Amino acid sequence: MSTSKQLLTSVEMARFVARGFLRLDGVVPPEINERAVAALEQGLPGVPYGTPLAEAFAPDTFVHDLLAVPAVAGAVESLVGPGPTVDHHAVHVREPHEGQAQPLHGDAIIDVRPDAFDIQLMYYPHEVTADMGGTLSVPGSHLRRINETDVGRVQNLRGQTRLTCPAGTVVVVHHGIWHSGRRNDTARRRYMFKLRLNPTVPQVRLWDLADLHDPAVNAELGAWLPWYEQATGRLEIYNRVLLWRALTGDDTFDVDHWVTRVSNRPALRSHA
Amino acid sequence: MRQHVLVLYLATSALDAPVVGWSRYDGTARTHPTTGDSDEPPYPTGLAALHDGWRLFQASQLLPPQPGHEYDVSFLKHEFLFEKLEDSP
Numbered sequence: 001m002s003t004s005k006q007l008l009t010s011v012e013m014a015r016f017v018a019r020g021f022l023r024l025d026g027v028v029p030p031e032i033n034e035r036a037v038a039a040l041e042q043g044l045p046g047v048p049y050g051t052p053l054a055e056a057f058a059p060d061t062f063v064h065d066l067l068a069v070p071a072v073a074g075a076v077e078s079l080v081g082p083g084p085t086v087d088h089h090a091v092h093v094r095e096p097h098e099g100q101a102q103p104l105h106g107d108a109i110i111d112v113r114p115d116a117f118d119i120q121l122m123y124y125p126h127e128v129t130a131d132m133g134g135t136l137s138v139p140g141s142h143l144r145r146i147n148e149t150d151v152g153r154v155q156n157l158r159g160q161t162r163l164t165c166p167a168g169t170v171v172v173v174h175h176g177i178w179h180s181g182r183r184n185d186t187a188r189r190r191y192m193f194k195l196r197l198n199p200t201v202p203q204v205r206l207w208d209l210a211d212l213h214d215p216a217v218n219a220e221l222g223a224w225l226p227w228y229e230q231a232t233g234r235l236e237i238y239n240r241v242l243l244w245r246a247l248t249g250d251d252t253f254d255v256d257h258w259v260t261r262v263s264n265r266p267a268l269r270s271h272a
Numbered sequence: 273m274r275q276h277v278l279v280l281y282l283a284t285s286a287l288d289a290p291v292v293g294w295s296r297y298d299g300t301a302r303t304h305p306t307t308g309d310s311d312e313p314p315y316p317t318g319l320a321a322l323h324d325g326w327r328l329f330q331a332s333q334l335l336p337p338q339p340g341h342e343y344d345v346s347f348l349k350h351e352f353l354f355e356k357l358e359d360s361p
Contacts, residue, residue, distance in 0.1 A: 101307035136308030144345045155295035155307050182308045227292045
């Protein structure tokens with residue numbers, strides 16, 4: 001395992017802006033996973049809101065070591081920068097044969113920030129199979145403003161992700177993503193550790209910028225997702241462009257002229 | 273009589289548009305559909321549900337965006353509710 005910091009690329013950042021999540025499959029070593037399962041079975045002490053991340057978890061805890069995994073540390077720094085604070089953490093358990101999934105929801109309350117976002121780490125210390133009720137998430141839902149479970153009426157969407165993953169997987173999500181703990185149809189408890197982080201610095205150009213002008217960035221930001229309605233899907237691209245402008249500090253960036261054409265206000269006689 | 277309810281979210285406000293989301297509720301209690309239990313929609317379009325005997329009883333209104341919120345995105349707009357009735361056991 002490399003010990004150097006692994007910042008995200010621009011293409012990976014653009015994918016996060018478009019889809020609202022980043023998967024890091026099996027990046028956490030087995031030794032940490034084993035300690036994590038034992039700790040999650042016992043429950044974890046709370047951390048006061050706003051505690052600096054560097055002070056929140058003692059060096060002998062699995063969370064401390066989890067956050068030091070280079071892929072995890074690089075993703076966190078790329079998305080929320082150095083010195084984030086802990087919003088909250090939680091141990092999520094899907095009980096065996098509990099018969100019902102969580103309703104589809106977004107966490108916390110409706111969040112209208114256009115130029116900042118929190119991230120949530122979802123850590124799966126053991127393998128998650130299809131019938132264990134892995135987290136359902138809806139790629140590209142994070143910019144749709146809903147309030148918590150108001151969207152619970154919707155059970156399934158084309159292109160949804162019903163997570164299956166190897167042990168040691170971390171999924172990093174934008175705070176706005178629609179998700180749900182699925183029904184666990186096995187006889188085994190499923191654990192997930194969630195950690196929400198608040199940025200303390202402007203989230204501008206925090207990742208590896210070497211590929212900032214790669215055409216693949218535009219392709220990611222313009223990607224159409226299977227559940228988008230024909231009209232609103234265009235608004236999704238519009239809103240991604242606004243977020244990418246905020247993250248890069250480049251207020252001229254566009255994808256296929258979506259924002260430029262509707263903000264073009266030439267002044268009368270401006271050519272004179 | 274017991275009611276089966278099917279909710280289809282369509283790509284446009286037209287009933288024959290493709291299905292992009294779906295939910296089911298079973299008034300007979302014989303099945304218990306829930307969040308994230310299938311990746312494939314039950315019908316390709318809303319019209320296909322009519323062809324299979326579902327009765328449409330509600331479609332979302334077409335509402336213009338509020339001034340200043342034209343670019344906001346939220347719930348899926350094109351929601352159609354269907355029912356099938358079944359004799360009580």
